[in-house]
Amino acid sequence: MQLTGIHHLTAITADAAYNHHFYTDTLGLRLVKKTVNQDDTSAYHLFYADGEANPGTDITFFDWPAAPERRGTHAIVRTGLRVRDEAALDFWAGRLKEKGLATSGLISRDGRTVLDFEDKEGQRLTLLADGGTGPGVPWEKSPVPADYQIRGLGPITLSVPDLAPTDAVLTHVMNMRQARIYQAEGADVAVYEMGEGGPAAELHVRIEPKLRPAGQGAGGVHHVAFRVPDFAEYDAWAERLASLRVPSSGPVDRFYFRSLYFREPNGILFELATDGPGFATDEPLESLGEKLSLPPFLEGRRARIEAGLKPLVTV
Numbered sequence: 001m002q003l004t005g006i007h008h009l010t011a012i013t014a015d016a017a018y019n020h021h022f023y024t025d026t027l028g029l030r031l032v033k034k035t036v037n038q039d040d041t042s043a044y045h046l047f048y049a050d051g052e053a054n055p056g057t058d059i060t061f062f063d064w065p066a067a068p069e070r071r072g073t074h075a076i077v078r079t080g081l082r083v084r085d086e087a088a089l090d091f092w093a094g095r096l097k098e099k100g101l102a103t104s105g106l107i108s109r110d111g112r113t114v115l116d117f118e119d120k121e122g123q124r125l126t127l128l129a130d131g132g133t134g135p136g137v138p139w140e141k142s143p144v145p146a147d148y149q150i151r152g153l154g155p156i157t158l159s160v161p162d163l164a165p166t167d168a169v170l171t172h173v174m175n176m177r178q179a180r181i182y183q184a185e186g187a188d189v190a191v192y193e194m195g196e197g198g199p200a201a202e203l204h205v206r207i208e209p210k211l212r213p214a215g216q217g218a219g220g221v222h223h224v225a226f227r228v229p230d231f232a233e234y235d236a237w238a239e240r241l242a243s244l245r246v247p248s249s250g251p252v253d254r255f256y257f258r259s260l261y262f263r264e265p266n267g268i269l270f271e272l273a274t275d276g277p278g279f280a281t282d283e284p285l286e287s288l289g290e291k292l293s294l295p296p297f298l299e300g301r302r303a304r305i306e307a308g309l310k311p312l313v314t315v
Contacts, residue, residue, distance in 0.1 A: 028144030051139030057152035069220030122219030134200025165265035255295035
């Protein structure tokens with residue numbers, strides 16, 4: 001029973017209009033689902049992904065009027081975004097500079113060339129080349145040329161003060177394998193792989209015992225989700241967590257995928273999510289994200305929900 005990679009990552013924005021503009025216009029991603037947080041329908045849940053909304057390509061946002069994140073440990077601290085090759089990284093170094101964004105410049109980390117930057121809310125992002133591996137299909141309407149488009153997620157980086165309890169969950173509960181340890185910015189970083197490995201299936205864990213705990217807020221990350229290929233394995237994972245007495249949400253049907261939520265010992269929220277049914281379940285693939293989508297159990301409240309949401313106007 002194996003997780004096959006990163007499914008999606010959900011972060012927090014306090015400015016949905018800016019967020020929509022930045023991730024579609026600047027980064028060239030496709031808005032593949034405009035919906036609401038199913039547990040807080042006053043907030044948008046925006047999903048940005050590749051041209052076909054493939055699992056493993058979604059960076060998503062809850063729109064909450066939150067104060068900025070207080071950075072620290074016990075948190076997800078950096079989101080990797082995959083591009084095809086170093087020519088694409090050169091393109092992005094120029095594009096981000098033209099957009100007025102500060103970057104790290106092209107640097108080496110874990111034997112890879114990477115480009116670090118942040119959006120205006122402080123969301124920490126890294127571009128890196130995946131050599132064409134992992135999910136990712138160009139979007140024909142993107143403002144970014146197809147050869148240079150962001151292909152999907154990975155790796156995702158956590159910060160913890162103590163590796164041992166997190167390692168135990170990753171390896172003994174989630175069946176990941178520790179591949180290597182490297183140093184970056186003065187910290188040891190342990191790399192864990194899923195499935196076939198590679199950037200789309202890696203979790204990097206920074207060990208930072210001297211940092212204070214993070215405070216969640218805008219510009220921070222809410223949770224990371226890992227790919228479960230089908231419903232049969234999803235049921236098996238629910239049984240596995242229960243048998244190991246890992247506290248969890250129990251099965252949750254999000255309509256577009258099924259989920260299980262639990263926290264690793266340092267308090268970081270994990271989700272296991274199925275690859276299907278997918279975002280084309282309730283609207284055509286060619287028009288994903290063009291209108292507000294609601295799962296059937298919220299459809300009867302559409303008028304009230306829509307009245308409480310701000311338009312995603314261009315900024």
